Amino acid sequence: MIVNDTEYIRQAAATRVQILSEALPYIQQFAGRTVVVKYGGAAMKDSTLKDKVIRDVVFLSCVGLRPILVHGGGPEINSWLDKLGIEAQFKNGLRVTDAPTMDVVEMVLVGRVNKEIVALINQAGGLAVGLCGKDGNLIKARPQGQEGIGFVGEVCGVNIRILETLVSSGYIPVVSSVAADETGQAYNINADTVAGEIAAALGAEKLILLTDTRGILKDYKDPSSLIPKVDIQEARELIATNVVSGGMIPKVNCCVRSLAQGVRAAHIIDGRIPHALLLEIFTDIGIGTMLIGSQFTS
Numbered sequence: 001m002i003v004n005d006t007e008y009i010r011q012a013a014a015t016r017v018q019i020l021s022e023a024l025p026y027i028q029q030f031a032g033r034t035v036v037v038k039y040g041g042a043a044m045k046d047s048t049l050k051d052k053v054i055r056d057v058v059f060l061s062c063v064g065l066r067p068i069l070v071h072g073g074g075p076e077i078n079s080w081l082d083k084l085g086i087e088a089q090f091k092n093g094l095r096v097t098d099a100p101t102m103d104v105v106e107m108v109l110v111g112r113v114n115k116e117i118v119a120l121i122n123q124a125g126g127l128a129v130g131l132c133g134k135d136g137n138l139i140k141a142r143p144q145g146q147e148g149i150g151f152v153g154e155v156c157g158v159n160i161r162i163l164e165t166l167v168s169s170g171y172i173p174v175v176s177s178v179a180a181d182e183t184g185q186a187y188n189i190n191a192d193t194v195a196g197e198i199a200a201a202l203g204a205e206k207l208i209l210l211t212d213t214r215g216i217l218k219d220y221k222d223p224s225s226l227i228p229k230v231d232i233q234e235a236r237e238l239i240a241t242n243v244v245s246g247g248m249i250p251k252v253n254c255c256v257r258s259l260a261q262g263v264r265a266a267h268i269i270d271g272r273i274p275h276a277l278l279l280e281i282f283t284d285i286g287i288g289t290m291l292i293g294s295q296f297t298s
Helices: 002-030 047-062 074-083 099-123 161-168 191-202 232-240 248-260 276-282
Strands: 034-039 066-071 128-132 139-143 152-158 172-176 178-180 186-189 206-211 229-231 265-270 289-292
Touching (some): 002 276, 034 191, 047 066, 047 099, 047 172, 047 276, 066 099, 066 191, 074 099, 099 128, 099 186, 139 178, 139 186, 161 172, 186 191, 191 206, 206 248, 206 276, 232 289, 248 265, 248 289, 265 276
Parallel strands (some): 034 066, 034 206, 128 172, 152 186, 206 265, 229 289
Antiparallel strands (some): 139 152, 178 186
C-alpha cells in the first residue's frame, strides 16, 4: 500500500513538473503582454471554480503577464431585483434596464460583485483594484438604441490611461461593465463587449471569454465537435451558416471585432473546467476555440 502511495505521489509530481516545463515557453512568450479575461457564467457562481479562476489570474500576474478582469453579474442582479420587488425583464436577450433597474445593476455590479472579486484576488496574493467604466473616464457609453430596452449602452470610447497606469505598477484591474455617457447617465453594457473593446484599445495579446460552453461547436448538441481554431473569415461563415447561433453570436462577433482591431488572439473557453485559463494559455493543446486574425495564421 505504501509503495503504491509513493508511486502515485511520484507520478503526480512528475505530471506537475511536465506541466510546468510545458508552460515555460508560453510564459516566456507572453511575459509583459496584456490578457483581458471576461469572467462570468458558472465559474462565477460555483465557489470552487471561482477560487480556481482567481488563483489562475494571480498566477498569470505572478509569471509576468498583465491580466485585466472584466465581469458582469447577471444572476446576482436578478436575485437583488427579486429582493427589491422589481421584475427582471429581457428583450432580444438584453436586460430591459429602466431607471430603478439601473440603480440596482450599478449597486450590485460596482458595489458588491466587483469588490468581492477584488477581495478574493487580494486574498490569493494578488493586488487588485476595482473599477467601473466611470473611473478615470475609462469607458464612454451611448444608448444601444433598441426600442424599449432603457439604459442599455454600448461602448463609444475607451480611455486606457488608468488601466496602463495600474498594470505597469503590478496591479490587476477588475472592471465592472457599467459606464456613463457625457451627461453622466449610467448605462448597463454587455460585459463581453466591454472586454472586447478594452482588449482592442490596449492592443492586448489575448481576449479570453469564460463561458458555459466548450467553445464553438460544429454541432451544438455534440460537445466533441469542438472547433479548436478559426480565423475571422471562417468565424463569419460559421455565423452566416447558423453553425454559430443564439447566445454564441454576440460572443463570436465580439471576438471578431477585437481581432479586427489588432488583438492577437481571442479564446472562447469553458469556465466550468477547473483552471481553464491556465490550460488554454500555457499548454500545447488548449481547451477551447481560439480565434485569430487571418494575418496571424502563418
